[in-house]
Amino acid sequence: MGIFSKDIKSMEDLFQHVLQDIYYAEQQIIKSLPKMIDKATNRELTTALKSHLAETEKQVSRLEQAFELLNQKPKGTTCPAIDGIIKEADELASEIADKKVLDAGILAAAQAVEHYEITRYGSLIAWASELEKEAIAKLLATTLAEEKAADKKLTTIAEKKVNLKAAG
Numbered sequence: 001m002g003i004f005s006k007d008i009k010s011m012e013d014l015f016q017h018v019l020q021d022i023y024y025a026e027q028q029i030i031k032s033l034p035k036m037i038d039k040a041t042n043r044e045l046t047t048a049l050k051s052h053l054a055e056t057e058k059q060v061s062r063l064e065q066a067f068e069l070l071n072q073k074p075k076g077t078t079c080p081a082i083d084g085i086i087k088e089a090d091e092l093a094s095e096i097a098d099k100k101v102l103d104a105g106i107l108a109a110a111q112a113v114e115h116y117e118i119t120r121y122g123s124l125i126a127w128a129s130e131l132e133k134e135a136i137a138k139l140l141a142t143t144l145a146e147e148k149a150a151d152k153k154l155t156t157i158a159e160k161k162v163n164l165k166a167a168g
C-alpha cells in the first residue's frame, strides 16, 4: 500500500494493514536476532535472546493463523519503523569496541524492538476486539504476553548483570 494512495478506508483495512506490518516486522526480527546473539557475550543475554528467537518463530505462525481466520494469504508490508530500529542497532553495535559495553548496547536495542512490538500488538488486540474478531484477539494476546515477558526479562538482565559489568 502506498503512502499517497489512501487505500486504507476502514478500521478493517487499518487492522489488516497493521497485521501485515507486524508480520513483516516479526520476520525482520527473526533475521536480526541471530546477529545480536553472535555479537553478545553475556551468557544470560544470549540465552534470553535465543529463547525469544524461538518464541518469535511461534509468533509468526500465530500471525499466519490470524490471516487464515481472515481467509487471507499471509502477507507482509514493509515496516519502516522496525527497519529503522534494526538499522540503528547494527550501526550502534559497529561503533562499540568494548564487549561489555556492546552487551549493554545490544540489550537496549533488543528492548527497543520489544517496545515497538508491544505497541503494535496492543493496538491490534484492541481493534480485533472492537471488530469482533475475538479468536484473533486471543492469538495476539498470547504473543503480547510473550513480548512483555521478554522485555521484563531483559530489564532484569540489564539491571542485575549487563549494566553493572559494562559500567564496572
Ligand code: ZN
Pocket (backbone or CB within 6 Å): 001, 002, 003, 017, 077
Ligand atoms: Zn500501505
Ligand code: FE
Pocket (backbone or CB within 6 Å): 026, 029, 056, 059, 117, 147
Ligand atoms: Fe515478536
Ligand code: FE
Pocket (backbone or CB within 6 Å): 021, 022, 025, 078, 079, 080, 081, 082
Ligand atoms: Fe510498522
Ligand code: FE
Pocket (backbone or CB within 6 Å): 052, 056, 113, 114, 117, 147, 150
Ligand atoms: Fe519480541
